Amino acid sequence: MRLYIDSANIKKIAYLNEYFPIAGVTTNPSILVREKQPYLDLLKEIINVIGNNKELFVQVIGDQAEDMIEEARFIHNHLHSNVIIKIPVTNEGIKAIKILSADNIKTLATAIYTPFQGLVAALAGAKYVAPYVNRIDNLPGNGVNVVSEIACLFSKHNLTTEMIAASFKNVQQILDACLAGTQNITASPDLIEKLIAHPATSTDVSNFKADWQKAYGMDQKTIINRPVK
Secondary structure (H helix, E strand, C coil): CEEEEECCCHHHHHHHHHHCCEEEEECCHHHHHHCCCCHHHHHHHHHHHHCCCCEEEEECCCCCHHHHHHHHHHHHHHHCCCEEEEEECCHHHHHHHHHHHHCCCCEEEEEECCHHHHHHHHHHCCCEEEEEHHHHHCCCCCHHHHHHHHHHHHHHCCCCCEEEEECCCCHHHHHHHHHHCCCEEEECHHHHHHCCCCHHHHHHHHHHHHHHHHHHCCCHHHHHHCCCC
């Protein structure tokens, strides 16, 4: 299980990367445009924050396979890092995934709404597939079921492609996707923080500290600096 940040906001990425077990960052054209910076400079800045060992996902915008491949090679050559190229699961996208896979350029098949889209992308050589959980629910559909069915297909056919479930509106959806079999998730910064947030935890910690100080009259620094007898 790996956790990815779905954002291009440098401050939020830096904060989460410091405190959480982050495996990398996923972006898409809309996320990059939101930051109002030259996209290549922004991607390089993200790499500087997370380091070269963590994965950065960058999506192509071309419609034809040849354009996608050209973009993918450009991104791969200019960033010189652990970059995964996001390719949409269109006919042209599947063609591009096949060619890029043969060239040892890692891809993620994105905008997945059905189990067969995930299966075909995996057979084409995609390293990852990204089912859009909440967007499927909004069709309406059942995003968690799609995750479960993709997991079942990959298992039955011994495919090494992994899922990175995406598009969440709340923590319950993330939990359900994890239980349904996704190996990884990518989520917005606010949802990542909510994964461990609970008011009872804060209350318990405050009560523990209050009880300690009431009994011993010492805070942490006093304990640490107090001479040991």
